[in-house]
Amino acid sequence: MKWNHTQKHWPGRGVSLLFSLLLLSVVTGSARATAPVRPDLKQGYYFALIPVGEMVFVDSKNNYGPWASFGGQLRMGEELTRWMDLGISGGASVAKGDHLRLIHGHFGVEATIKPTRFLALGVLAGMGFADFSRLKSGMDAVTGRFGATYGFTVAYDFFPGQRHDPYRIGGLAITPVVGVHLGPADVTAVYSMFVGISITWWTGLPKNRLDLPVEEAY
DSSP states (O other), rough: OOOEEGGOOOOOHHHHHHHHHHHHHHHHHHHHHOOOOOOOOSSEEEEEEEEEEEEEEESSSSEEEEEEEEEEEEEEEEETTTTEEEEEEEEEEEEEEEEEEEEEEEEEEEEEEEEEEEEEEEEEEEEEEEEEEETTTOOOOOOEEEEEEEEEEEEEEEETTTTTTTTSSEEEEEEEEEEEEOOOOSSOOEEEEEEEEEEEEOOOOOOBBOOOOHHHHH
């Protein structure tokens, strides 16, 4: 099994931007600790499990796909402001096709922009891998990859039983999500489009950090 190491594709600018957002998180957290904020559903920390189905395309010596792929992703992070979250994401999926089995996945830093209360647009920069196994003797080996991976997602949150409560903080969200993962490389590149349902838990913020009416604060 040969591997295609693609360090030169490491997303320097994207990672620099995301680390700048980490610094923003510290500054924003300090400011929010001293100033009460309006309660909202998507506040505090989030933890998400996402079963996904994918269509995978492989650009190698021979082109392969589309292959159906199934797997999952884990996400966790924190709300920075009412319009941005920052966190980490990882996942893996398995695909079969053309007498080959592919195990592929990623790990990276993600930033989420929230143009509305429930719509979320995400961008990810990190590292990804792809490992190919031959399921039929006599086939040419396909070189795997380990290198830069980028991701883009669109999601919309539904909070069962909570949407019309103006003072509800955090809780369970059921979130349809669609996205792409791009794994460019000189030898073997892997691209995927995926859909999933995110099961997300938002912790919310302590009441002493929220701007609440007296009857809601105690």
